Amino acid sequence: MAEEIALNSSKLKYVSIEEARNMTGLRLILGAYAVPGPWRETCKGIFYVKKIPYVSVASAGKDGSDRELREWTAQVSAPVAVWNDERPRSTWIEQLYLAERLAPTPSLIPANTEDRLLLFGYGNEICGENGFAWSKRLTMIHAMLSNPKLDEANRKRWTYMGNKYGYSAAAAEAAPARMAEILQRLGARLEQQRAKGSKFFIGDQLSALDIYWATFAALIQPLPPELCPMATAFRDFYTNRDPAVAAALSPLLLEHRDFIYREYLELPIVF
Ligand SMILES: N[C@@H](CCC(=O)N[C@@H](CS)C(=O)NCC(=O)O)C(=O)O
Incomplete structure (x- = not known):
């Protein structure tokens, strides 16, 4: 690889x-x-x-x-x-x-306690151990290690990753359901926020949670090549093929990802 x-x-x-x-x-x-x-x-x-x-x-x-x-x-x-x-x-x-x-401004950690609980709670579901990305990684390790044609160097690399990040076949099989659950929560949150007239996950301004979601969404659907000139092999590897995960992905979540990248983040993505 x-x-x-x-x-x-x-x-x-x-x-x-x-x-x-x-x-x-x-x-x-x-x-x-x-x-x-x-x-x-x-x-x-x-x-x-x-x-x-x-x-x-x-x-x-x-x-x-x-x-x-x-x-x-x-x-x-x-x-x-x-x-x-x-x-x-x-x-x-x-x-x-x-x-x-x-750089205290723009502040990405909400000043109010309730909102901070939301940031670090949802943030941990996306970025933390056993969260959305962690689970996706288990499925990627599983896909690699279950491929009988995997070459030796990659088998070594992905076995290392597996040991490092708690891989087992059972953990990888449970991972899509965990991803789907988290996506459902994130989608529901955006819907609630939209009903309140907010364009953001928390309150009515950008927080780190918007950035977490925008960037971690690559693990399901990377931005198109002109915005994300990434290695082709990995584009396919990142793109979601799991039906439960696909069913849990509200279109609002991808719209939100696009909005946050367009308005706040560097495009095209630089490597
Ligand atoms: N330590 C980070 C997570 C970073 C992380 O998991 N990085 C992985 C991305 S796959 C990495 O560096 N993997 C390369 C490796 O383990 O060799 C955190 O918990 O905030």
């Missing part, structure tokens, strides 16, 4: 971890692939909305290993946000709080 997702013409200029460690300011460690990984796109999106500039850093070392990433961040997933010499922030919640601190 590695060569299939390689960057042909990169818009982002990636520095190495070694170079990035000697810099100050904001550095975002990203998988340097032409794939709109949802945590990566959401992290980029949040800093973009807040107009906070950053240097992109390739997560893999020169030899393709994660040694440098582990040494710097004490973990081996991306994205990671590093501000000056503060601790590296490798989770979506920490990244949001960092962005909010560096």
Whole structure:
């Protein structure tokens, strides 16, 4: 898969971890692939909305290993946000709080407690462990590992991913139902908000939840190639084929994704 997702013409200029460690300011460690990984796109999106500039850093070392990433961040997933010499922030919640601190406006975390409960509750269903994206990833690992023609390098890669993210065949089989449940809730929420005259998931202004959904929707239906020039192999892999998931996807959700990208996020998506 590695060569299939390689960057042909990169818009982002990636520095190495070694170079990035000697810099100050904001550095975002990203998988340097032409794939709109949802945590990566959401992290980029949040800093973009807040107009906070950053240097992109390739997560893999020169030899393709994660040694440098582990040494710097004490973990081996991306994205990671590093501000000056503060601790590296490798989770979506920490990244949001960092962005909010560096640029308090536009605020993406609601001021009112009830709304914050909604943001982090729904946000966790989309981005958190065993949530929407996590479940999708289990189905992707399952599809890979169930393919008898998978080559050795990919079998090794996806077995690694499976061990890292709690894969079992049973967990993968249960995953679409979890995805469908979350989509139903998100769709119902948008409908309620629309009935109240709001264009947003929470209250009447943009919050991080709108960005979470817009970016994580790629896991069901990536934006068209002119807006998301991603690797073709992954486009197919991301596109939903599960009937229960398809049935749970309200058209409002895709409309909302388009609206948020059009009005607030960088298009075309840059890799
Ligand atoms: N740590 C992030 C999630 C990031 C994440 O899961 N990244 C995955 C995307 S598939 C990753 O880096 N995978 C590459 C790998 O595990 O080698 C969070 O919980 O906020």
